[in-house]
Amino acid sequence: MKLAAVGLLLAGVATADPKADYAEYCAECHGAERIGAIGPALTPTTLKRMRGASLTDVIRDGRPATQMPGFGAFLDAPAIDELAAFLKTEPDHIPEWREAAITASRTLDEDYVAADAPIWDADPMNITIVVETGDHHVSVLNGDTFEVLDRFETPFAVHGGPKYSPDGRYIFVMSRDGWVQKYDIWSLKQVGRVRAGLNSRNIAMSGDGKWLAVANYLPNTLTILATDDLSVAKVIEVEGKGGVPSRVSAVYQAPPRESFVLALKDVPEIWEVFYGSNPPHYGFAHDWRIEGPAKNKDPFPVRRITTKDFIDDFFFDQSYEYLIGASRDGKSGQVVDLVIGHKIADLPLAGMPHLSSGITWKRGDTTIMATPHITEGLVTVIDMATWQPIKEIRTEGPGFFMRSHENSPYVWVDVFFGENKDVMHVIDKQSLEIVKTLRPAPGKTVAHVEFTKDGKFALVSIWEDDGAVIVYDALTFEEVRRLPMRKPSGKYNVWNKITFSEGTSH
Ligand code: DHE
Numbered sequence: 001m002k003l004a005a006v007g008l009l010l011a012g013v014a015t016a017d018p019k020a021d022y023a024e025y026c027a028e029c030h031g032a033e034r035i036g037a038i039g040p041a042l043t044p045t046t047l048k049r050m051r052g053a054s055l056t057d058v059i060r061d062g063r064p065a066t067q068m069p070g071f072g073a074f075l076d077a078p079a080i081d082e083l084a085a086f087l088k089t090e091p092d093h094i095p096e097w098r099e100a101a102i103t104a105s106r107t108l109d110e111d112y113v114a115a116d117a118p119i120w121d122a123d124p125m126n127i128t129i130v131v132e133t134g135d136h137h138v139s140v141l142n143g144d145t146f147e148v149l150d151r152f153e154t155p156f157a158v159h160g161g162p163k164y165s166p167d168g169r170y171i172f173v174m175s176r177d178g179w180v181q182k183y184d185i186w187s188l189k190q191v192g193r194v195r196a197g198l199n200s201r202n203i204a205m206s207g208d209g210k211w212l213a214v215a216n217y218l219p220n221t222l223t224i225l226a227t228d229d230l231s232v233a234k235v236i237e238v239e240g241k242g243g244v245p246s247r248v249s250a251v252y253q254a255p256p257r258e259s260f261v262l263a264l265k266d267v268p269e270i271w272e273v274f275y276g277s278n279p280p281h282y283g284f285a286h287d288w289r290i291e292g293p294a295k296n297k298d299p300f301p302v303r304r305i306t307t308k309d310f311i312d313d314f315f316f317d318q319s320y321e322y323l324i325g326a327s328r329d330g331k332s333g334q335v336v337d338l339v340i341g342h343k344i345a346d347l348p349l350a351g352m353p354h355l356s357s358g359i360t361w362k363r364g365d366t367t368i369m370a371t372p373h374i375t376e377g378l379v380t381v382i383d384m385a386t387w388q389p390i391k392e393i394r395t396e397g398p399g400f401f402m403r404s405h406e407n408s409p410y411v412w413v414d415v416f417f418g419e420n421k422d423v424m425h426v427i428d429k430q431s432l433e434i435v436k437t438l439r440p441a442p443g444k445t446v447a448h449v450e451f452t453k454d455g456k457f458a459l460v461s462i463w464e465d466d467g468a469v470i471v472y473d474a475l476t477f478e479e480v481r482r483l484p485m486r487k488p489s490g491k492y493n494v495w496n497k498i499t500f501s502e503g504t505s506h
Contacts (some may be wrong), residue, residue: 013223016079023084025074036089036176038156057262060072063323088173094198098404099426103231104427109189109190109192110190111189112187115186123142124168126142128493129171130485131492135484141483150188151417152249155174156177157177163497165202166208168497172212175197178196197490207253211233215237215249215250216248217247221236222273223393233300244266249264250263254338260272261323268303268306268311305418310327310328311327312326312354320409321337321339335356345387354401358370359401360384361502369382372398372401372413373399379392379399380392390432391432393432396420403450405451405455406502408503411428412426422446424437424447424449426438438460444462444464448461448463453496454496458471471483
C-alpha cells in the first residue's frame with residue numbers, strides 16, 4: 001500500500017483523504033479509533049500540549065528519540081496539512097474506559113495454579129527478568145547461571161520497568177496500550193491480564209504489595225488495581241484546579257510515605273495518593289490523626305501540590321522526601337520537598353534529562369545524584385546537600401539510562417543516540433571520571449544496565465532485533481557471557497528492585 005501511495009504521489013495525484021491516510025499510515029501505531037496503541041492517542045486533548053516541532057513537521061519528519069517515523073516520502077504537503085487538521089478534531093468515538101470496561105477486560109488464567117514454592121532451583125532473590133520488545137516477550141533469568149528459566153509473551157509494546165511484588169514472587173508488566181499482565185515467577189505462569197487504561201505511561205507497586213497504580217494518558221485517570229486478582233480498587237479522575245483534565249506523566253511509589261506520587265502532564269501539579277491506613281494530615285476533610293482510620297472514608301485520599309512548572313518525569317532521593325523532577329521545557333529541573341509541599345531548588349539541567357534514569361550514591365560524606373540527558377552528550381552530577389552541580393561529565397553522545405549498585409565503585413551510562421550509540425561508558429563514582437569505554441558490538445545500539453544481586457556482574461543490552469544481553473564482570477569489565485535476545489530493552493533484578501537499590505530505578 002505504501003508503494004501504491006508513492007506511485008500516486010509520483011504521478012502527481014494528491015490523495016488528500018485524511019481519514020484514509022490515517023487508516024493507512026497512523027492507525028497501526030495510534031489505534032483505529034485514535035485512542036493509542038504502541039503510539040500515543042492522537043486527539044485534541046493529547047495534541048494540545050505537544051511541544052517542539054509542529055504537528056505537520058512531526059508527520060513529515062518523525063520525532064527524534066521516539067518510534068515515530070517521518071511520512072514525508074508518502075504524503076505530500078497538502079495531505080499532511082489535512083491529516084494534521086483531522087487529528088485536531090475530536091475522534092468520532094472514544095470508548096468509555098472506567099471501572100466497568102476495565103473489569104470486563106480482566107481475564108484470570110483458568111489453568112493457573114500457584115506453586116507452593118519455586119518450581120526451579122535458583123536463588124529467588126537473584127532472578128532477573130529481561131523485557132524483549134523485539135518480539136514482545138519477557139525472559140526469566142537465573143541470576144547466578146544466566147540460564148533462561150522461562151520466556152513468555154507479554155502484551156504488545158511494553159514500556160517502562162515491570163514492577164515486583166515486595167516478596168519478589170510476582171511481576172506486573174504494562175504495555176503502552178494499557179494492558180497489565182500479572183506473572184508468577186515461582187510457578188513460571190501468567191496469572192491474568194486486565195486493560196487498566198487505553199494509553200498508559202507506567203505502573204507503581206504499593207509498599208505493602210496490595211495495590212498497583214496505573215498512570216494513564218487516556219482516559220485522564222489513575223487506575224488502582226488490587227494486586228491479588230487485578231480487580232479495580234478505584235479509578236481516580238485526574239483533574240487540576242478548575243476541573244482541567246490532565247494526563248498523568250508518571251507514577252512511582254514512595255514506600256516510607258505509604259503513597260503513590262504522580263506528576264500531571266497538563267496541569268502544574270504533583271499528586272500524592274495515600275494507600276496506608278493512617279495517612280498524614282494534609283488538610284483532608286477527615287483527620288485520621290484525630291479520628292483514626294475510618295471505615296467509610298476514601299481509602300485513597302489525594303494530596304495536591306501546586307508546582308511552578310509542569311513536571312514531566314521524576315525520581316526520589318533515597319529517603320523519599322525529595323522529588324527531583326524534569327521541567328516541561330526540557331531545560332531545567334526542580335526539587336520539591338514532599339514534607340512541606342514546596343519547591344526548594346531549581347536544577348540546571350539543560351539537555352532534557354531522562355530523570356527516571358537518575359540515580360544517587362554516596363561520594364565521600366555527601367550524597368550525589370546524576371542523570372544523563374536525551375539531547376546532549378553529558379551526565380550532570382549534583383550535590384544533594386546544596387542542590388548545586390558539581391560536575392558535567394562529557395560523554396560520546398546523548399544517553400538514556402544510567403545504573404549502578406551499592407557494591408560497585410562504578411556507574412554505567414549508555415550513549416543511546418547518534419553515531420556513538422554503540423558505546424557504554426563506565427564512570428568512577430568517586431573521581432567522576434570515565435574510566436572505561438566499552439564498544440561490544442560496533443554499529444549497534446548498546447544500552448541499559450542492570451546488576452546482579454551482589455553487584456558482581458553488569459548486564460548490558462545490545463538493543464537490536466537480533467540483539468543480546470552481555471554479562472560483564474563488573475570490576476574487570478571482561479565479557480563473561482552473551483545471551484541472544486530480541487531487542488532486550490530493560491533488565492530488572494528482583495533483589496535490586498525490592499530493596500530499592502540506590503543504583504537502579506524504583
Ligand atoms: Fe521510556 C522508563 C518515559 C521513550 C524505554 N520511560 C520510562 C519511565 C518513564 C518513561 C516515565 C519510567 C517508567 C517506569 O519504569 O516505571 N520514555 C518516556 C518518555 O517520555 C519518552 C522519552 C517518550 C515516550 O515515547 O513516551 C520515552 N522509553 C522511551 C523509548 O523510546 C524507549 C527507549 C524504548 C521504548 O520501549 O519505548 C524507552 N523507558 C524505557 C525503558 C524504561 C523506561 C526500558 C525502564 C527503565 C528502567 O530501568 O526502569
